[in-house]
Amino acid sequence: xxxxxxxxxxxxxxxxxxxxxxxxxxxxxxxxxxxxxxxxxxxxxxxxxxxxxxxxxxxxxxxxxxxxxxxxxxxxxxxxxxxxxxxxxxxxxxxxxxxxxxxxxxxxxxxxxxxxxxxxxxxxxxxxxxxxxxxxxxxxxxxxxxxxxxxxxxxxxxxxxxxxxxxxxxxxxxxxxxxx
Amino acid sequence: xxxxxxxxxxxxxxxxxxxxxxxxxxxxxxxxxxxxxxxxxxxxxxxxxxxxxxxxxxxxxxxxxxxxxxxxxxxxxxxxxxxxxxxxxxxxxxxxxxxxxxxxxxxxxxxxxxxxxxxxxxxxxxxxxxxxxxxxxxx
Numbered sequence: 001x002x003x004x005x006x007x008x009x010x011x012x013x014x015x016x017x018x019x020x021x022x023x024x025x026x027x028x029x030x031x032x033x034x035x036x037x038x039x040x041x042x043x044x045x046x047x048x049x050x051x052x053x054x055x056x057x058x059x060x061x062x063x064x065x066x067x068x069x070x071x072x073x074x075x076x077x078x079x080x081x082x083x084x085x086x087x088x089x090x091x092x093x094x095x096x097x098x099x100x101x102x103x104x105x106x107x108x109x110x111x112x113x114x115x116x117x118x119x120x121x122x123x124x125x126x127x128x129x130x131x132x133x134x135x136x137x138x139x140x141x142x143x144x145x146x147x148x149x150x151x152x153x154x155x156x157x158x159x160x161x162x163x164x165x166x167x168x169x170x171x172x173x174x175x176x177x178x179x180x
Numbered sequence: 181x182x183x184x185x186x187x188x189x190x191x192x193x194x195x196x197x198x199x200x201x202x203x204x205x206x207x208x209x210x211x212x213x214x215x216x217x218x219x220x221x222x223x224x225x226x227x228x229x230x231x232x233x234x235x236x237x238x239x240x241x242x243x244x245x246x247x248x249x250x251x252x253x254x255x256x257x258x259x260x261x262x263x264x265x266x267x268x269x270x271x272x273x274x275x276x277x278x279x280x281x282x283x284x285x286x287x288x289x290x291x292x293x294x295x296x297x298x299x300x301x302x303x304x305x306x307x308x309x310x311x312x313x314x315x316x317x318x319x
Contacts (some may be wrong), residue, residue, distance in 0.1 A: 018211065025207040033203075037196050047202075054210050116195020123192050142186075143194050170186050177184040 004070055011061050025054060028071075031144070032078045038139040039082040041104045041124070043113040045089070053081045072153040079136065079154065101128045126176035130169050137162055138169040 010020035032053060037046040056077050064073055090100040105124055108114050116124070127135055136155065140146045141162075148159045155162070281289065 021214070022207055022211060025210050029203055029206050033198070034194075034196075038194055041196075043196070043199065050206075051210060051213060055214065058214055113197040113199065114195055115197055116193075120192055120195035124194075174184050174186055178182065 005066065008061075008064065008066065008070065021058060024057075028074060032074065035075060035140070035144055036078055036082045038143050039079070039136070040086060041101075041108060042111065045085065049078070049081050049085050052085075053078045056081065068153050072150065075150075075154045083132070097132075098128075122177055122180060123173065126173040127169075129176060130172060133157075134165050134169040134172075137165040138173070141166050 007020065007024075010016040011024065013020075029050070033046060033050055036049045036053070037043070040046050040049060053074075057074055060077075064070070068076075086097055086100065090097045093100060095103070105121075105128055108116070108121065108124065127138060130138065133155075137151060137157075140151045140154070141148070146154075148162050151157075151162050152159050157165075284292075
C-alpha cells in the first residue's frame with residue numbers, strides 16, 4: 001500500500017510524472033486491453049477505448065483519493081469507457097446495444113484478429129444474451145480471473161450479489177450451449 | 181442432448197488476437213498523445229489581459245443597458261399616471277357627465293354615438309320598471 005502511495009506521488013509530481021505514467025501504461029496496458037476487448041470485442045474499437053481510458057486516467061489522477069486501489073480505479077474507468085463507447089456507437093448506427101453486439105458477433109468470424117473455434121464463438125453468443133451486469137461479472141470472473149473482492153471494488157456491488165450474478169450467468173450459458 | 185457444464189470443460193479462452201508488436205509501441209504512442217492533449221499553459225500576463233478585456237466588456241454591456249432600463253422605468257411611471265387619473269375620475273364626485281362632455285369637442289361626441297335598435301315594447305317596459313325615471317327627466 002505504501003509502495004502504491006509512493007507510485008501515486010510520483011505520478012502527481014511534475015518532475016517524475018512522465019516516467020511514472022509510462023511505467024503505469026507498461027504495467028496495465030495488457031490487463032486493461034483484455035478487459036476492454038471482452039466488452040467491445042473488436043480490436044480497433046478496443047484500441048480507441050484503451051487510449052481514451054489512459055487519457056482519462058492521466059487527466060483525473062489528481063482527483064484519485066486513494067479510497068480504492070489504483071488498479072480498481074483504473075478498471076472502473078476502463079469499464080465505463082467501454083460501455084459508454086458501445087452506447088455511443090449503437091446510437092450513431094441508430095440501433096440498440098443488443099443489436100450492435102449481435103452485429104459485432106456476426107462480424108467476429110471474419111475478423112482477422114479473432115481465431116476462436118466454434119465453441120469459443122458459441123460462448124460469445126451465449127454471453128451476449130445475458131443482461132449487461134451479468135455479462136460484466138462473467139467476463140471479469142471467467143476470462144480475467146479477477147477475485148470477487150476485486151470485482152466488488154470495481155463494480156461497487158457486494159460479493160454476495162456478484163456470486164449470485166455469476167451463478168445465474170453460468171446457468172444461462174450452460175443452458176444455451178446445451179440447446180444449440 | 182448432451183448437457184454442457186462449464187466447470188467440467190477446460191477453460192475456454194476468448195479467442196482474441198492482438199496485432200504484432202501492438203503492446204511494444206502502445207506506450208510511446210500514448211505518451212505522444214498525452215503531450216498533445218495537455219492543456220496549454222496560460223501565462224499570468226495573458227490571464228491579466230483576459231481579465232481586463234472581460235471587465236471592459238462588462239462595463240460596456242452595463243452602459244448600453246442604462247437607457248433601456250430608464251425607458252422601462254418611464255413607461256411604468258406613465259402607466260401609473262393613467263391608472264391614477266382613471267381612479268380620480270371614477271371616485272371624484274365633483275366631476276359629472278357635463279364636465280366630461282365639456283372636455284370633448286363636437287366630432288368626438290358624434291363618434292361616441294352608436295345606433296341602438298329598440299322595440300317600442302322594450303322602451304315601454306323599461307319606463308314602467310325604472311323608478312328613477314322622473315329624476316332622469318328632470319335632470
